[in-house]
Amino acid sequence: MEYKSLTFNEIKQKLVNYCVYQDRCHYEVEQKMREFLLIDEAKEEIMLYLLKENYLNEERFTRSYIRGKFYIKHWGRNKIKMNLKQKQVPEKLINSCFDEIDENDYTKTIKKIYEDYFSKQKGLKEYQKKSKTMRYLISKGFEYEKINDIFE
Structure with missing residues (x-):
């Protein structure tokens, strides 16, 4: 597709649709704008419009x-x-x-993931299963302290 042939309003509409389809952050919209050959003033105008009309929040x-x-x-x-x-x-x-994130849901999720993953570990000693499960939870972004508190 040749983007150059789009008018300013067509580009603006494409960016509105981009934001309507799914919530976006400023960074994603700025990245998307790079597809269109826009001067800085035009980018700024579109950005302000998206913010003012609450398409971008x-x-x-x-x-x-x-x-x-x-x-x-x-x-x-x-x-x-x-x-x-x-x-x-x-x-x-x-x-x-x-x-x-509800704090109770957070704790419940850690427990559930822990139990599911722990029970799948075969042929390992208890402490190995535990440390492997802890590493898995940390890789999913859960805080070490939080995981530890739950299983103390």
């Missing part, structure tokens, strides 16, 4: 991202935070949005 994006990655993908806070930072979401915003 970094807090809403962060909240839905946190909910999705925890409740659907079962990621821990560390992995979620790292991925949001890669999307250049400010740390202060990330931390203020973690209330999207």
